Amino acid sequence: MPYKYFSMLAKLCSVMLVISAAIILTQGLIPLVGSHPENDFIYKSKVGIQIFSQVIFTYCSLVIGLLLANRSRIVWYIAISLIIIICITNIIFWTNYTILYYYLITLALLLISRKAFDLDLFVSYIFLFVFGFLIFALIYGTIGTYLFRIDFTGINSIYDALYFTIVTYSTVGYGDISPKTVFAKFFVISMIIIGLVVFATSITVIAYNINRHLKKVLNHLNKGRLGMTNHIVLIGCGIFTKILIERYIKDKINFLVIDTDKNLDYEKQLLIDNNRLIIASYHGNNDSLIKAQAELAAKIIIAHDTDEASILATMNTREYLESKNQPNTPEIIVRILYFENISKAKRAGADEIIAPHVLAAEQILKRK
Template structure:
């Protein structure tokens, strides 16, 4: 009887709390208005904590080790987190039934809250990935650019100017979020993995550009792309690789890529040519 009385008190307190927070459901003028599900999720956590703390304190005489509100909070957190140190134990049947009810209430409340609060985040991320993959599964003659770097920025500018569809693959989450917010089509993943290149529909692409800052990574991308191209007769895409170290050029040529470009080498030679041309022009004058 005492247990039912205590539970009824806690339930009544929960209803009062819901009534006091009713404005969260009806106030449309706030800049950020919580959804019904978010409010219920937060209130379920508050109710679970209040139920455990209040019940443990009211039944403190029937527990070993619970004497103060701090003890009740400690017992509730330890019970809900399933740590179970064993320093506070129920000593009566009512206390045991209350501990069992705490587990039921806690599991239900926290699972509901996690589902409501984290579910939309996961769902939105999956939708974004599926949207990009779905778009390029239907694309033909697009360009797949692997790795987002300073060189990639120039590549993107040129492709945009020529109005050529392209997809960037990068494994860094922060870069992917930034690029998506900038309006670019980006697929998060490791471009050296065949499955990721297949998601980018490389088989129907016009070319793949390995443009990371690492010669080793670019070489692995080229090897994976070549294996994918050789696997199907319809795969005609070109493989273009960025190599910075001139000593690696001959090695990459041997794996059968279509073109190797060294931005640093080209830039250095171009500047030298311009300098020599300027000097010859001065001498001629």
């Protein structure tokens, strides 16, 4: 199977499982809930088992189906297991062959496309709270309210239940539908608790996401400039730089980091989230210096993992600063590892050289 088709196959499997979830909802759950008699105690009947299991499997199929698009191997295993369980449950309790037919097709497609799912699991925080829990809250309120409609006044259809759920979650409360038994009141209390948690969290996450995207738009309008002045620019993100970063954060000193390594670890991701890391395409890249507004910095510290990279970055940084024709330019401080490279860094444009290994060796040699 050609690698270029993997993403397309994963998305096809994702669509098929989402469609299968919709089939449970439209061909199984909604007709079953609609025909459920008011006087039947759902928790004591076979119909109750059918409704409960279909609610759970609809939700799980929808969430897992959407996660399949990310080509996660773990999600693929979960999807296979989920489909097998749904098929067995269908044969024992539902006997709905339309649902069985769609899930068997999805199972076959997943097995055929197994090589396409070769990535690690990544679940977005926004996806979980904004979509996953939001759908769960709506299903919980709508299905539950309709099943216990005998305990409410004004609920005659599934649409009334959906309306009451949305009105309750939005805290509007028109009063045309209301609980009339103790059980119904406790159920509404549970809805309110779920609504407060889910919707409050969702709104917070949505607001954060909108704010992040607005920052990106403004950043684009400003051609990527991060708008700092009199700050520290750190070029290279090694152990030496990380020690400085810890101190700058503690002392609340403004700084920006420029690095060429595109592999993000936890610490680098935090820097990106706080607009403190710029990924450059090469050492001393002019675009990254423009974004960092290096000419307005208090000082520029260059400390790559190798002297060659540090010297190249120094030369390019010096050329960039000279092109600005400013009366005062920030000091360039360069960390050098080997003694023979100190003079090269000076010629490249460094104002000050720090050679910790050389200094350490000299201190050791001075000791008797």
